[in-house]
Amino acid sequence: MIRTFQQHRLRECHLLDGLWDFVFDKDNIGLSEGWHTSFPAAPDQMPVPACWNNELGKFEYEGVAWYRTRVTLEESRHLHLLFHAVLGHADVYWDGNHLGYHFGGYTPFNFTIPNATAGIHELIVRTDSTLELNTIPYHIVDWFHYGGIIRPVEMQLLPDVSIENMRITYEMTGDSSADIRMNLSLRSLSDSSAEVPVSLYRNGELFHTGNVRLKAGERLELNIEQSWTELVRWEPENPELYMIRAVAGRDDRADRIGFRTVEKRNKKILLNGKELYLQGVNRHEEHPEWGFAFPNKLMTKDLDIILQMGCNTVRGSHYPQSEYWLDLLDERGVLFWGEIPIWGAAFPAEHTDDPVFIQRAMTMMSEMIERDFHHPSILFWSVHNEIDTRSKQAYDLSVKMTELVRQKDSSRLVAYATMHPMTDICLGLFDVIGINYYDGWYFGHTKFEEMLSTFHERCKAYGAEETPVLMTEFGGAGIHGDTGWEPRLFSEDYQAEILSKALKLFRSDTKLSGTYVWQFADTRAQLESFRPHFRDRARSFNNKGLVTEYRKPKLAYRVVKGIYTGCTDPYRWGTTLQ
Template sequence: MIRTFQQHRLRESQLLNGLWDFVFDKDDIGLSEKWHMNFPSIHDRIPVPACWNNELGKYDYEGVAWYRTWVTLENSRHLRLLFHAVMGHADVYWDGQHLGYHYGGFTPFDFTIPNATSGIHELIIRTDSTLGHNTLPYHIVDWFHYGGIIRPVEVQHLPDVWIENMRITYDMTGDSSANVRIQLKLHSMSEKPTEVPVSFYRNNELIQNDSAYLSNKGSTELVLEQAWSDIQRWEPEDPTLYMIRAVVGQDDRTDRIGFRTVETRDKKILLNGKELYLQGINRHEEHPEWGFAFPNKLMTKELDIIRQMGCNTVRGSHYPQSEYWLDLLDEQGVLFWSEIPIWGAAFPAKETDDPLFVERAMTMMDEMIERDFHHPSILFWSVHNEIDTRSQQAYDLSIKMTELVRSKDQSRLVTFATMHPMTDICLGLFDVIGINYYGGWYFGHAEFEEMLEVFHERCNQYGAEHTPVLMTEFGGAGVHGDTGWEPRLFSEDYQADLLSKSLKLFRSDPKISGTYVWQFADTRGQLQSHLPHFRDRARSFNNKGLVNEYRKPKLAYRVVKGIYTDQTDPYDWGSTLK
């Protein structure tokens, strides 16, 4: 399943999951040799969705690869090819014809094919996972860079008139009332003008009948505005959700929303007018057996582990995560911080204003918001992480990104995460500020008090004296199973001790509104034997997870759980890190 609920009852859909023909193009000759018309006869077979790096003999490869499958149609149909995520560059070919190109990795894209003929059709995808100076992420990145078609591919059968988009917005007018606006974008592939009936439903109850007229091969927008007076708000402890369905002729679309407000006031974050304290974790959607092609079953278990720890929020580090995961968060009342993969600890300031990089960043941000707009669990859109926010280039990029987000969605908070809290010049641009600071790990000793003192003063200087602050990354590595009588570096004991002291300090600071521990699970690092980057990553993993890569708990998990759930802290090494 792509979602936890059914989005279409009338529109037929076929998932192209399964084994596809597959071949590496290490010398990048496929275009010149026209592999989109003459796919190599010698090829592998590989699962889709999947990451090729998880297959034997393919672990290290980064670059160009080609995929092929076949689509059989019994009758001539209008088709929509929907790709939920393809890593990096993707060129799509249908029966040898180039349908188009997409750059991204974690956001969906689609193509429509009017009047596709009956018979067997060849679908070929050229992918390229190569990272460079203007890619998202940058070529020096602190997580393993998988390649492949990582999320499902759908073939949807479209009627002559189909729903291209549905956008639901609302303004709360009282505790249980709101003005609701449902906007449909309709498209016709008919050769003649058409009038179709339109019906709207809320939780399967009809709320409006209407009709729409479309010229031949034309488009139109239809808007329904109503005042609803019997709304139950979406709350973490009671996450009420509403199913909204539109039926247009022979097509339909269902999405799900929750009603809530989010705002800031005097350094606090308020959900439905009530002050929040966030107890969170950073989560990579990655596993050593599946890479980024994360299975739904593991998502449900992962969320159970996170909730058991006492978390009420998750940060999606550092890219748009799957829609199924967001649906689970909506259903269980867990708040989410969503971001795109601008990871900048090794990203030079001079690259920040590269026109192609900026274009790609803006597009990915737009696509993420467009895809995930209706999820009530999302409180934060984050525009970048750890870039050089001491620089004018980062300041200029921040203005462009925040303006884009606010133009698309004013119902959420715009944020970022800084690794330069004592020298950052962008503090005044955001609704919420995240601090990434690894006292006790990269800096050799825990110096959080000094950092926070300087940071809070800089907030006053940069017009952010009322802006809420979250500790979005902190912690240290602990290799699973390495325990002893003393908290040595890389031991579970040291990691637990560091997190215990850090969390207690942050929770005692009234100017901090929450914490996101780095990180939930150990993740593969982007280590290559011929390059110097990240060679401190034991086992080729970032070992700062509270659980290991197979979701087995470390001592730090139990420590964080004890603090987040107000239980007795099972671990206290006294003055070790003074």
């Protein structure tokens, strides 16, 4: 399943997942030799979805690769090809014809093919996982450079009139009432005018019906405004969700929403008018056996472990994560920090004003908001992480990005994470500030207290005195099983000691609104044999996880759980999850 619920009941959807023909293009000759019309003979095969680096003999490859599958249509149909995520650059070909290009890695893109003929068709995808100076992420990045088609590929069969998009916005007018606006985008693929009935449902109950007429090939926007009452707000303790379904002729689409308000006031984050204190972890959606092609079953286990730890929030570091994962958070009442993959610790300031980089950042941000807009669990849109926010280039980029987000979605808070809390010049631009600071690890012991004292004073100078502040990264590495009588570097004891001291300090600072421990699980680092970067990553992993890459708990997990839950016995696991 791509979602935890069924999005279409009338529209016929087919997953194209499975084994696709596959070849590496190490010399980048595929375009000049016309592989999109004449695929190489005797290809390898590759699972879709998957990361090729997890397959034998392909671990270190970064670059161009080609995929091919065949599709059989019994009759002529309108097709909608939906790619849920392809890492890096993607060019898509249908029977040798170029449908289009997409750059990104974690958000969906699609193509519509009107009147595709009956018979056997060839679908080819050229991918390129190469990271460069103006790619997002940057070519030096602190996670593994996976490549591949990492999320499902769908073929949807469309009627003559189909639903292109559905968006629901609302303004709360009381504790249990809201003014809602529903925008429905319809498209005709017919060569003649058509009239279709449109029906809208909330939890199965009809709330609007009518007919619309579309001219041949026309796109039409239908806007419905209503006042709703007797609503139950979405809250962590009671994550009430509403299924909204649109039916237009022989097509349909469903999505879920939750009603809540998010605001900031007096350095606090408020959900439905109530102050939040966030207890969370950073989570990469990565596993050594699957890479970024993360299985749904493991998402459920990750969430169970995170909730058992006492967390009420997760930071999606550092890219848009699976829609299935976000659905689980909606259902379980877990708050989410969403962001795009701008990881800037090794990113020179001068590269942040590259026009190609800026356009890619704006597109990624727009695509993430468009895809995830209806998820009530998402409180924050974060525009970048650890870029050089001491520089004018980063300031100018931040202005562009915050303006874009507020234009796209005014219902959430705009955030970022800084690694320069004592010298940052962007503090006044955001609704929420995240601080990434590794006292006890990268810096030795420079003392969190001194950093926070300086930072709080700078907030006053930059007009951010009332801006909520979160500790979004802190911690240290601990190798599972390395324990002893003293807290040595890389031991479980040292990692636990760092986190224990840091969490107790942060929870005593009334100017902080929460914490995100770095990180939930150990993740594969970008440490290939031919690269000079991150040579301090033992086992080729970022070992700062509270659990191992295979989800085995370290001492730090029990320490964080004890602090987050107030449990005096960190080895008590609690009741069995149902």
